[in-house]
Amino acid sequence: MIEFAWMPHVFSIELRKAISYRAQFWIRFVLQVVTEMTAAYFLWRAIFDNNGAQTLQGYSFHGILFYYLFSSLGSKLIQTLNEGIISREIYTGTLTRYLLYPLPFLAYKFVAELAKRLIAILQLIFCLGLAIWMWSLPADQNISFSSVALGIFTASLAGYVYFMISAALEMVAFWQDTVWNLLAMVRFVGGLLGGLMLPIEFFPTWGRAIIRFTPFPSMLSFPIHCFLGQVGAHEWFLEARTLLVWAIVTTFIAAWVWSRGTRRYSGVGI
Amino acid sequence: MIEVVDLRKSFRFHSKEAGLKGSMRALFRRQWQTKHALNGVSMHISPGEIVGLVGANGAGKTTLVKLLAGIVHPTSGSARVLGHTPWERNNQFRRQIALIMGQKAQLWWDLPAEDCFLLLKEIYRIPSDQFRSSLEELTSALDVKKQLNVQIRRLSLGERMKMELIAALLHQPKVVFLDEPTIGLDLTAQKAIRDFILRYRSEHKPAMILTSHYMEDIERLCKRIVIIREGEFVYDGPLANISNKYASHKILTAKLNREKQGALGAGEGFPTELGEVVFRDLEQIKIKVERDKVPKAASALLQGFAVADLMIEEVGIADIIESLQNEKVR
Numbered sequence: 001m002i003e004f005a006w007m008p009h010v011f012s013i014e015l016r017k018a019i020s021y022r023a024q025f026w027i028r029f030v031l032q033v034v035t036e037m038t039a040a041y042f043l044w045r046a047i048f049d050n051n052g053a054q055t056l057q058g059y060s061f062h063g064i065l066f067y068y069l070f071s072s073l074g075s076k077l078i079q080t081l082n083e084g085i086i087s088r089e090i091y092t093g094t095l096t097r098y099l100l101y102p103l104p105f106l107a108y109k110f111v112a113e114l115a116k117r118l119i120a121i122l123q124l125i126f127c128l129g130l131a132i133w134m135w136s137l138p139a140d141q142n143i144s145f146s147s148v149a150l151g152i153f154t155a156s157l158a159g160y161v162y163f164m165i166s167a168a169l170e171m172v173a174f175w176q177d178t179v180w181n182l183l184a185m186v187r188f189v190g191g192l193l194g195g196l197m198l199p200i201e202f203f204p205t206w207g208r209a210i211i212r213f214t215p216f217p218s219m220l221s222f223p224i225h226c227f228l229g230q231v232g233a234h235e236w237f238l239e240a241r242t243l244l245v246w247a248i249v250t251t252f253i254a255a256w257v258w259s260r261g262t263r264r265y266s267g268v269g270i
Numbered sequence: 271m272i273e274v275v276d277l278r279k280s281f282r283f284h285s286k287e288a289g290l291k292g293s294m295r296a297l298f299r300r301q302w303q304t305k306h307a308l309n310g311v312s313m314h315i316s317p318g319e320i321v322g323l324v325g326a327n328g329a330g331k332t333t334l335v336k337l338l339a340g341i342v343h344p345t346s347g348s349a350r351v352l353g354h355t356p357w358e359r360n361n362q363f364r365r366q367i368a369l370i371m372g373q374k375a376q377l378w379w380d381l382p383a384e385d386c387f388l389l390l391k392e393i394y395r396i397p398s399d400q401f402r403s404s405l406e407e408l409t410s411a412l413d414v415k416k417q418l419n420v421q422i423r424r425l426s427l428g429e430r431m432k433m434e435l436i437a438a439l440l441h442q443p444k445v446v447f448l449d450e451p452t453i454g455l456d457l458t459a460q461k462a463i464r465d466f467i468l469r470y471r472s473e474h475k476p477a478m479i480l481t482s483h484y485m486e487d488i489e490r491l492c493k494r495i496v497i498i499r500e501g502e503f504v505y506d507g508p509l510a511n512i513s514n515k516y517a518s519h520k521i522l523t524a525k526l527n528r529e530k531q532g533a534l535g536a537g538e539g540f541p542t543e544l545g546e547v548v549f550r551d552l553e554q555i556k557i558k559v560e561r562d563k564v565p566k567a568a569s570a571l572l573q574g575f576a577v578a579d580l581m582i583e584e585v586g587i588a589d590i591i592e593s594l595q596n597e598k599v600r
Contacts, residue, residue, distance in 0.1 A: 005392050006392040006393050009388065016385075017380050020380070093374060094375075096336075096369075096374065099340065100339065100340075100367075100376070101364065101390075101394075102361035102362075102364035102393065102394065103361075103393055265341070265342060267336050267341045
């Protein structure tokens, strides 16, 4: 039987931990958003100016800025925020505590991650308000209260899948000393194939056909489109179903890796 | 309560030659080694018993503790702790055990101890009344009430260890594994921890397995010890019996009356057939004597020397254990 009583406590503790490192919290947040938005602004300003077009692949310059705003902030709801922690715990032997305590390890880690994602939601709402105040809403997108709510919900579902993929890769540390390259590869390749770096509408048709076989468009690009109000009910249902399938598959994979990995665990470390 | 039968554990790890050449070679071909940490050990521990696990570094003590706590899986053999197979790690089993590792923090470093304890309350589903009374009892006994709101990472080693003990005992486990709980602590902190463990055990009667390199921990806390060498038990029995079983000699120490001894002169030599003189000056003589020759040796000393005081001592338990650990005694 799954027990839930510990979950609010873990959530609350992780939330306090995240907030207690105030300097890191604000520097990381501001630097990331400002850097990414500045790069997107100048890059796309130059592209639109050189091209002379009002829209590219259905995006105005104004619309593309909001795409990158959601890409930067929405990805924080999806991508695991503290990558490397699980592998480090395996490597240093601090995983031992989770083997002793009567609670499911992956559920514990996911609840801890959710606390950080709550902060990401607040940051997103704050930045969105700031962007609307500075630039107003783009006319070519249908951003609304309900589209943002749907985006947050979809991003949370996608975040679960991303977490399970990350956790399974981190647990490779049961066999290998270092897994950082794997995590970096998923973040980079996933970011590219999932449309975080460039909207997938700009990919060639054959490229889009290929990446549909990976979970990344559903996990990363799709929630951004939800935020922008570009997704109808039928399309949302189909993509959500795909995400659900990925959620089940990745949960089984992560649970299997955990079960095999803990058989190899020696509890040694620093 | 704890039943171990022919338990074995081997670890496979890769080794690498030193230097750049070794690193390059390891890129293409790894050299694997196998360490047999436990070579078929068996034991039984009853409820309320406290057993000291003694051995040199790498002998297999911590591996045995980790196996019994369910942290690692064995290569072969079986173990039952409270009726459960530890490495299956079912929640009912985990609610009844505790593992305290002196060398590894298990509490959350960024949190004050009280937050950690509140989280453990939920994890172990400790009723609020029991939690409050346990926390009060443990913090009073260990004198750390004032440190409850300090982040774990800001505590001294001794305070941290006390918090680890509290965290491990809040849910009143029936089996407690203590892996070097006093390591690195100063003498006062060591004594405080030892006193606390003794008191806790007398009040709550859990079964305990203690590993330690400090003989004082073992002598103060354990009536039964298991000496482990290269993954095998070389002694499992009462601590009190270890001298009878392995110490074939006793030490006779005679304090001499200097003036009278001076009049007697340097004295004749002690009869070599009765024992071996290991130290001698004008004030003292120390003789290593076989156990069955002690009365005769004492008599010879009293007759041949100006003895002011005579002591008959067992060889120190620490020395015997050290010998057993290092294969000097069979």
